[in-house]
Amino acid sequence: MNRFNLVCWNCRGISSGDISNRAHNFIRKFKPLIVCFVETKANEDRVYRFCQKLPADWDWAAILADGFSGGIIVAWNKIIGTVSPVVSSRRALHLVISNNVYSNCLISVIYNASNSQSQRNLWYELSKLSAFNIPWFLIGDFNAITSSEEHRGGSFAYYSRKALNFLNFIEANNLLDLQFSGPKYTWCNNQSGVARRWAMLDRGLINLAWSSLFGSYTLRHLPRLHSDHAPLLFSGFKHISNHKSSFRFENYWIDYIGCHNAVHSAWDFHPYGNPIHAFTHLLARSRSKIIDWRASGLSNLDADIINTENAITSLEVTDSLNADDLPVLEEMYAKLTALQRLNSKKWSQRARMQWIRDGDMNTKFFHNINAPVGTSTPFLKFEISMGLLSLIDVLAALPDDLPCLSSVDCDFLSREVSREEIHMTVLDLPSGKSPGPDGFNAEFYKFFWADIGDQLTDAIQYFFANSIMPFSWGKTFISLIPKKDNPSSVSDYRPISLCNVCYKVISKILANRLKLVLPKLIGREQVGFVVGRCAFDNIIALQEVVHSLEKDYLHPPRMLIKIDIEKAYDTVSWNAILATLTKMNFPSSWISWISACLHSTSFSLLINGQPSPWFKSCRGIRHGDPLSSFLFIIVSQNLTSILNHAQNLGMIPGFCNLLKYNFNHLMYADDLILITHASRRIARNINLCLSIYSNISGQCPNVNKSAVFFPSWFNSRVTKSISSILNFNIASFPLTYLGVFVSPKRLAKQVFNSMVIKITRQCSRWNQSFLSPAAKVVLINYSLLSIPIYYLSVCPVYDTTLQEINRVVRRFFWHKGSNRNGIPAVAWDDITRSKTEGGLAIRNLIHAKHSLMAKNILHYYNYDDFIWVDILHVKYGGNNSWVDVPPAQCSWFFKGLLSSAHKLRSCFWIKTVNPNKTSLLYHPWCLDIPLAFKPTYINSDLDLQSMNLCDFLCNDSWDWNKLFMLFGENFLFFTNKLGVIDCRSSNHWVWSPKSGSSKLASSVYHFLNHNHNWVGWKKLWELNVAPRVKHFIWLVFRGRISTSEYLYSIGLGPRNACALCGLKLETIDHLFVQCPRAIDVWTSVCQKLNISISFLDGFRSGSWITFDGHSLFIKSVIAGL
Structure with missing residues (x-):
């Protein structure tokens, strides 16, 4: 069975013929293996009559309704295998399925109660099932949501407590919330007007083991018919690809001498033609040579690891190892370590999270996190607009007051490109990025610079001398990245361009030069991608503007317009870019270079990992190109000049004439905010300015995502008239600007609940037993706490909210997996200290x-x-x-x-x-x-x-x-x-x-956050050992490992003797230094390595790490053992 379909529906009773007809339609149309009905409201007789209409090769089980409330029916096709129904309560029916494909998996069909106490009882019962550690899928009507975004209409207060309990259940049991397609809300009360309510009460949850059953899976919300709930369709299938995979250079190949030989032989050749064509030819030879080496000389890494582990096991199980076996065993250990390092490199390159290099070495978690997500990329239909202005027409339409470059700046931009600049640019390219169509990433260029550096330098210098860019260099893959959860249309994806590294080097050289002159060309209103400016500056300014908009009664009423530019990067006109550069007095050579970069581009969509046919474009700039953001804000300076000119003429007045620098708009890249007086005349002038800019640049406002805001006390008739003129919707505060809520009054604490819920969800996704504490520290600092840190830079978040985040993060850090919360062995205030002061450097949010x-x-x-x-x-x-x-x-x-x-x-x-x-x-x-x-x-x-x-x-x-x-x-x-x-x-x-x-x-x-520090803490983090070993030693120095003495001190057990010798109490110092077994280990190590190790004050005190007589090598050996 390569495909597994399941339909679940809260049908609100099965008596109706429409329900029975739709049930059979599900079976005919979707061919599911399992169909589930909840809230059947059916007694034994009705259940029997309903199930008699199922196909003959189907079987079923049911929970009868309690009067006219509740009830569950689950029917399945017998080809699925052996199915054992299990009932533990009236709210859940469980199926244990066994066959040759889905061996021992569990499906739980849920119909939860609406009151909090009954829900908590069900969460408690379900939590017991997660201990079985088998593939588990939960689906049905949970009668709870996880955030305020999952309901519409009414107050979130009705759901808030249930949402918190539900999230705790998801997190505690390491469940993943399935993303969906189709309508967002699965339930509606079908009332009209302000009484109408929507919510996402139905969903699917899986554990990590279930996700590994399928290559990909989807959850689809079907239309609501004959019930106030939408049916759910789960589809899981094994991905079978018949396409030949594209070449991608793997970083771990660098550790093989065969890869070096392949590259050396490829570049030991002198092709004819200009330097660019020569470099392209040599790069193609490298690809061919590496492919040949990989096919003939590269063994399977996973198989090598398994074989080495088996060999080590066969030696270790021997009762007595003789002297000849010890060197063989040590060689096997060294080989396994080397293979695991190669495997770690392989998976770190493929990882979707760059923090892998600082966390676990190579664990099951990272293999699971890199599993296919199963979302297909829809093929797009591109239309080329023929209504763009010519270069001459654009030049004539540009504002006359655009800033211009000085002759000194022109000389700086057009100076000769040296080999050193090219080399530094290559080294500055970020690692871990996906390669372009040629398959070579930045790591290849950096490592093999000695082989390819001369040819690459000649090729790039040839480009800057002749402004010729080959089409092979400009080829670009487009990967579609979802902008939001559960994308349902093409507009919900952001196209990210995967450019060739050879092109990126040219683009980054241009970008590095351009960014240094941008502050002289770009108005103060634009803070995106300009050195010395920050998005936070505009966020703070907007907060004060919004406050004045509502509270200022002395000045004329103001309005705020939030404008979203539709497909901003994808629609900008090339002629607008070149004309603006010309108007700003850029050197002609620079304009030629930019023109060559633009006109050499061709694109191919990556659909299910496979490239589509190539196609050309005549407008737009590439996401992921280092130069694109700078070119975009240069074009957007035209809009700034138009709006500033309108302000000077009184057509669009600024915010306040008392300011040293009055303004009527704020920009961050393509995010535009207009602030001016609220009047119909000004609204018409705004339309005029936007129309002029649209004709110049090809960019138009997205009327569906743009909105206009007014003071709450402003005339409602005028607001509707202005909204009609602008063709924008009227919105109310708070508004979201650059990810931050902005409001004229103090934000309610509930507004920040979404931040807490988002962090809780992340924890529930990562709360697996595969993560070491060292990896969790990296996750917490660089992922979880980055969410509140962004807010704290511009917004005084409530201390109670920060404490709630700390509670969630603390529980995640100490979580042990398998539903074990773990013991918080060290106080959180100590953990938030710096590493040199005895902590783990997890951020203290109150201090931050x-x-x-x-x-x-x-x-x-x-x-x-x-x-x-x-x-x-x-x-x-x-x-x-x-x-x-x-x-x-x-x-x-x-x-x-x-x-x-x-x-x-x-x-x-x-x-x-x-x-x-x-x-x-x-x-x-x-x-x-x-x-x-x-x-x-x-x-x-x-x-x-x-x-x-x-x-x-x-x-x-x-x-x-x-x-x-x-x-x-x-x-x-x-x-x-x-x-x-x-x-x-x-x-x-x-x-x-x-x-x-x-x-x-x-x-x-x-x-x-400063505290008195002990010199040993700093020395601990300097050791040459794995991060998880450092964390263990940190716990040792804290006296918090689970020895008998420690467990007794916290009331978790009696004082027991050492389990190894039975002579003395089991303490840290006895276990690591005083026990006869420990003494034998240290003696053997000293003899083998010919070193001297001393523990002056035991092990826990750390005197061995501060002792000057121990070198860093000896200290690392002690820690590693």
């Missing part, structure tokens, strides 16, 4: 909240040149965290900013002082705190309340005589603590505590 906000505090204090800083000073003025309180009705962000500033205020100091803007008593201009808070340091006889800091200056420098009067006997103490005087600039604040990090956020975090 203040450390990430510290950067914003300094920007605000120093009046830095950011739009949001200008807005804050216009709205609130300067704020001294030592004496001022947050203004009434200030924004939530500003209140959070001042809260962090108050916590960190003793660490900020004014290094460059403007006496006209500095308080003598209430600013920290000479100490870490203002003088008013340390009166004992100054002369109490002076009337300081009537004095200013200017009174202590002479000719714009310090007046030492007056300072002596101020400080008296403390004068010498203060002479080295005075800042530099500068009357022409603002005060320059700095972070005063010293730190080894150059980044402010890291310095602040270290200050908040």
